[in-house]
Amino acid sequence: MTAAPARADSAVELPTAVTRRSSLDLVLRARELGIVLALAALVAVTAISNPRFLSGQSIRDILLGTAILAVLAVGQAVVVITRNIDLSVGSVLGLSAFTVGTLLRDNPGLPVVVALLIGAAVGGACGAVNGVLVRYGNVPALVVTLGTLYVVRGITYFWAGGQQINADELPAGFLDFGNATFLGIPYLVLIALLVLVITGVVLRNYRLGRELYAMGSSPQAARLAGISVGRRTIGAFGVSGALAGLAGVLFAARFGTIDAAAGTGYELNVVAAVVVGGVAVFGGSGSVWGAALGALLLTTIGSSLAVLEINQFWQQAIVGGLILLAIGADRLVAARVAASLKKRGSHVS
Amino acid sequence: MPTEAPVLRVRAVSKSFGAVAAVQGVSFDLYGGEAHALVGENGAGKSTIVKMLAGVHRPDAGTLELDGVPIELNTPADAKAAGIAVIYQEPTLFPDLSVAENIAMGRQPLGRFKTIDRTAMIEQAEQLFTRLGVSIEPSRPARGLSIADQQLVEIAKALSADARVVVMDEPTAALTGVEVERLFAVARSLRDHGAALVFISHRFEEVTALCERVTIMRDGRHVSTDLVSEVSVDEMVRRMVGRELGALFPKQEVTPGAVVLSVAGLTRDPVFVDVSFEVRAGEIVALAGLVGSGRSEVVQSIFGVDPRDAGTVTVAGKTLKPASPRAAMAAGVALVPEDRRQQGLVMELSIERNVTLPRSRALSQLGFLTGSNERRSAKEWTQRLKTKYGRLQDEVGTLSGGNQQKVVLAKWLATAPKVLIVDEPTRGIDVGTKAEVHRLMSSLAAEGVAVLMVSSELPEVLGMADRVLVMREGRLVAELDRERATEESVMFAAMGQEATV
Structure with missing residues (x-):
């Protein structure tokens, strides 16, 4: 090799590089840490005011609620990371819940696993439609999924025709699944954790996952780097849809009562959880862990307001404030990081 | 000088966009261990060639041959797989991902269960940077890197892919002198390792400093390919511009009237500095120069679309309020912008x-x-x-x-209007319409309108203008009257070469 001689200063540079790396990591971690602290403070204040908040039943309720929201938030995070958004998840949840509910009412012998798979398949199909429309229609995801939000909900209303599936019509085995625990942890929570870990690892440690970040970071560069952007877009929407479908089955198992309005308005909670959890709406950064933490925080706020006997209407104002706070904090951190990166500057000058 | 067979042969490629033939039957060969310059005026078709090599555009006709075997590059992924790396003037990195990840994207080293081995990935990037002799931190995000550093990351990317053909599309346009030297050192080491380099630049001193061979293009056609040592800079310029001036330009003789538009000391650092000139009634004044020399920015600042740091604009004795298109319109200024789809029309x-x-x-x-x-x-x-x-x-x-x-x-x-400013009035339109636009501008001038025209097309500049102002790197470097303005004198001024013809 007759490469240009290595710069003497590159060896000197290395130790500082290591400390810089960790400090930068710290800034990025600060986001998750902030949510954990907020959560701890919230739980402490609520528990002091009313110790019943820490009772087994109360915690179980929070965890079950979080499980459904977190599954949706993980799917949403995958889509948002690619610089898209999926507003149809609430409607997809409703369609899946109603489909699975109807099937179980008519075939009580259907195993729970099959029900979960059917729900995911229904959702996955809806998600694939979203993805195909975004990819080939060349229409922003916001518009496409706003459309499918209404279309899917309309289909569910048309199909249900005002009827409702009640808990006594569903097989006992399925309702048990919604309440049963394994080693003290509800199945719903276990499923949510499984989804979270698998998605988290794929996004962080596999080429496929990194390509999703790359697409969100710079769609043009992704295309030039030879990433099949179209296929990945459809895939991301497919995952989001499948997880919304899965969440629909969890919803049915938890509540037992399903009508055509199931999951109405969930999409905004989901997007809020993802944004509060630090997934950048312009794509390319954030993690599903953050999104899941966001889901936990939002669910906990909901229950603690009830316990503190604060009017439920305040919940919306508080969630809104949190979103603004989260986005404000993001801008601040981004500006700081950008400034510090600039200052390090070019090695040439 | 390498004597073996060419690595990549470009054979008679053509490409049209609609009615515009961007490239017509261009052929040249690239040899390993050699830097090959591609030069030509704005719009000569260099960028189209680059995009064909990058797999962004498919040639309508002609073939590319890698080691004597015809290849089809339908997507950027194909070009990448064929060992062709393209470094654009504005690098295309992922700002949110780390430098190491940017380099390794799509080829990340894998460990157990096909997971990405981050330690190996960062080591790989460190090794590449050591080989290139630069110190960029592999684990920092690409956001915030200077353009020069981003280009070095792109080069590291090309190295890691074992690219045999590295195309650099005007890499030096945004770099400072020191950064250019650094880039050249890296480019030379790349070349010495056997890569075939394609280098596009408007600066002849860079072409002669870096390249062994030069291909000259004009109007989408191949003019010549020579060893750099065998052709003088004067000769290169002449070949770039040398073409017949048709009788396309129906310029009417007009005796200029009073000064209508007067610009004094107009400055917006660093885009343009201290620009002063006057345009009289009935006069057509052309603002010439290379793309990026600040011409469009100057006229946008005159019209008030862009702000300015200093200087005054006077129209018929009345000083215009800066940064106010409304005031400019009220004073009788009209601007026909460069990009009609974006700025000129509501489609x-x-x-x-x-x-x-x-x-x-x-x-x-x-x-x-x-x-x-x-x-x-x-x-x-x-x-x-x-x-x-x-x-x-x-x-x-x-x-x-x-x-x-x-x-x-x-x-x-x-x-x-009293003052009509036109920015690239005939870009992308057919010859017939072009002539009509020219006739119109000429008759407007005859009616006493002061016309200021920005144009990259030299025949248009020379055929239409009473005076030619030449800009280079944000400064007004020459003012040539109709008699003294020739293709050579304008090009020499625009490129900063001494006129020796």
Whole structure:
């Protein structure tokens, strides 16, 4: 090799590089840490005011609620990371819940696993439609999924025709699944954790996952780097849809009562959880862990307001404030990081 | 000098966009261990060639041969797989991902269960940077890197892919002197390792400093390929511009009147600095220079679209308020912008709406726009400009490029301007319409309008202008009257070479 001689200063540079790396990591971690602290403070204040908040039943309720929201938030995070958004998840949840509910009412012998798979398949199909429309229609995801939000909900209303599936019509085995625990942890929570870990690892440690970040970071560069952007877009929407479908089955198992309005308005909670959890709406950064933490925080706020006997209407104002706070904090951190990166500057000058 | 067979042969490739033939039957060979310069005027087709090599555009005709085997590059992934790496003027990195990840994207080293081995990935990046002799931290995000560093990351990417052909499209345009030297050192080491380099630049001193061979293009055609040592800079410039000046330009002789537009000390650091000139009634003044020399920015600042740091603009004795297009319009200035789709027209609106847009106030009665007023005015001007359209109510987007340009002109001419500023008035339109636009500009000048024209097309500049102002890197470097303005003298001034012809 007759490469240009290595710069003497590159060896000197290395130790500082290591400390810089960790400090930068710290800034990025600060986001998750902030949510954990907020959560701890919230739980402490609520528990002091009313110790019943820490009772087994109360915690179980929070965890079950979080499980459904977190599954949706993980799917949403995958889509948002690619610089898209999926507003149809609430409607997809409703369609899946109603489909699975109807099937179980008519075939009580259907195993729970099959029900979960059917729900995911229904959702996955809806998600694939979203993805195909975004990819080939060349229409922003916001518009496409706003459309499918209404279309899917309309289909569910048309199909249900005002009827409702009640808990006594569903097989006992399925309702048990919604309440049963394994080693003290509800199945719903276990499923949510499984989804979270698998998605988290794929996004962080596999080429496929990194390509999703790359697409969100710079769609043009992704295309030039030879990433099949179209296929990945459809895939991301497919995952989001499948997880919304899965969440629909969890919803049915938890509540037992399903009508055509199931999951109405969930999409905004989901997007809020993802944004509060630090997934950048312009794509390319954030993690599903953050999104899941966001889901936990939002669910906990909901229950603690009830316990503190604060009017439920305040919940919306508080969630809104949190979103603004989260986005404000993001801008601040981004500006700081950008400034510090600039200052390090070019090695040439 | 390498004597073996070429790594990549470009054979008789052609590419057209609509009616515009961007590249026609261009052939040249690239050899390993050699830097090959591709030079030509703006619009000569260099970028189209680059995009064909990058797999972004497919040639309409002709082939690319890698080691004597014809290859098809249908996507950027194909080009990457064939060992062709392209470094664009504005690098295309992922700002949110780490430098190491940017380099390794799609080829990340894998560990157990096919997971990405981050330690190996960062080591790989460190090794590449050591080999290139630069110190960029592999684990920092790409966001915030200087353009020079981003290009070095792109080069590391090319190295890691074992690219055999590295194409650099005007890499030095945004770099400082030190950064250029650093880039050249890296490029030379790349070349010495056997890569075939394609280097595009407007600066001849860089071509002679780095390259062994030079291919000259003009109007989408291949002119010549020579060893750099065997052709002088003067000869290169002559070949780049040398073409017949047709009788296309119906310039009427006009005796200039009083000064209408006067620009003094106009500055917006660092885009343009201390620009001063005057345009008289009946005069056509061309602002020439390379793309990026600041011409469009100057006229946008005159019109008030862009702000300015210092300087004054006076129209017919009245000083214009800076950064106010409204004030400029009121004083009788009209700007036909460079990009008509983005800046000149509202594509979704009808033809008549577009024509009457700047005068919607004058044409309205009691604050309401009446259809009949609009239609009458639109009809008058589109007919005068011989615009071809179906109905005045059709969307502007449905017209051809040339007719769209006429609608933009009609829109501003209807305001009866004292000063008409046109930015690239004939870009992307056919020869016939071009001539009509030129005739129109000439007759407007004869009516006493002061015309300021920005153009990258030298024949147009020389054929239409009474005076040519040449800009280079944000400064006005030459003022040539009609007699002294030749293709050579304008090009030499625009590129910063001494005129020796």
